[in-house]
Amino acid sequence: MSVDVVVNENDLAEMVEQVWVSYLDPQGVSPLIPNYDADQPTEVHSSVSITGSWTGHVVYASSTVAARRAAAAFLAMEADEVSPEDLSDVLGELANIVGGNVKAMLPSGAMLSLPQVVLAPQTATKYPNAERVTGLYGVWDGEPVSVSMWQSRNDVKKEESA
Amino acid sequence: MKILIADDSRVMRQIVTRTLRQAGFGDHDLVEAADGKQALDMTTAENPDLVISDWNMPELTGIEVLRKLRAAGNDVKFGFVTSECTPEMMQQAESSGSAFFIVKPFTADRFDEVFSPILG
Numbered sequence: 001m002s003v004d005v006v007v008n009e010n011d012l013a014e015m016v017e018q019v020w021v022s023y024l025d026p027q028g029v030s031p032l033i034p035n036y037d038a039d040q041p042t043e044v045h046s047s048v049s050i051t052g053s054w055t056g057h058v059v060y061a062s063s064t065v066a067a068r069r070a071a072a073a074f075l076a077m078e079a080d081e082v083s084p085e086d087l088s089d090v091l092g093e094l095a096n097i098v099g100g101n102v103k104a105m106l107p108s109g110a111m112l113s114l115p116q117v118v119l120a121p122q123t124a125t126k127y128p129n130a131e132r133v134t135g136l137y138g139v140w141d142g143e144p145v146s147v148s149m150w151q152s153r154n155d156v157k158k159e160e161s162a
Numbered sequence: 163m164k165i166l167i168a169d170d171s172r173v174m175r176q177i178v179t180r181t182l183r184q185a186g187f188g189d190h191d192l193v194e195a196a197d198g199k200q201a202l203d204m205t206t207a208e209n210p211d212l213v214i215s216d217w218n219m220p221e222l223t224g225i226e227v228l229r230k231l232r233a234a235g236n237d238v239k240f241g242f243v244t245s246e247c248t249p250e251m252m253q254q255a256e257s258s259g260s261a262f263f264i265v266k267p268f269t270a271d272r273f274d275e276v277f278s279p280i281l282g
Contacts, residue, residue: 019267096266098245108250
């Protein structure tokens with residue numbers, strides 16, 4: 001059984017705000033500011049897959065500068081000290097946190113994969129048979145950051161024929 | 163007190179450690195496990211007073227670790243720090259003897275609230 005997407009842009013914004021308040025901007029001085037630009041370029045991305053009651057992917061994408069800044073905040077170090085491994089680990093954790101929060105909003109029976117990290121623009125990854133169903137796009141200190149959800153087309157078709 | 167932090171993410175182990183410090187629990191002896199199997203082995207071998215575990219880990223999931231410990235008669239204080247939080251998971255955790263359930267992202271205040279009664 002498959003369900004319509006029950007997570008919308010406002011839900012993603014709430015999750016992202018929690019991540020910012022907890023780890024990336026605890027002082028509340030540089031939040032992620034929505035710009036609704038789904039076509040803004042990104043340089044790195046990470047994702048988790050969800051299967052079961054909803055099937056698809058949750059993708060976190062940003063510029064390298066924003067990823068480096070996130071890694072520095074997560075690991076309490078300076079941005080120029082961030083190693084490629086730090087960058088990958090933090091990107092994976094960001095996808096994992098948002099994906100876990102998305103899963104919690106889905107009907108029971110959803111399973112979350114371990115995160116995948118790609119140090120290339122989000123456009124470099126094609127999610128076969130999946131289409132974007134919602135997304136939060138914005139800038140963090142002028143740098144692009146986005147969280148989007150891609151639902152399996154098989155899932156979408158099942159809903160249409162239901 | 164000895165605290166075992168079990169998470170396959172190095173970043174998250176670091177953040178849990180830092181948040182414990184920020185919440186005033188930095189003086190405890192902190193040890194780390196990088197997957198479920200290691201968490202089970204280290205809990206048995208090192209006898210920590212508290213296990214703070216991720217749910218979704220390679221080798222063994224956090225709930226599998228907890229169930230194996232309880233099945234072996236180990237009643238260490240054990241709880242979860244996870245990005246996934248469904249009613250089913252919370253129910254499974256509670257019925258298996260979990261002492262707490264913390265959802266990522268978390269703050270030092272949340273750690274204080276949960277761990278003060280346990281760590282004093």
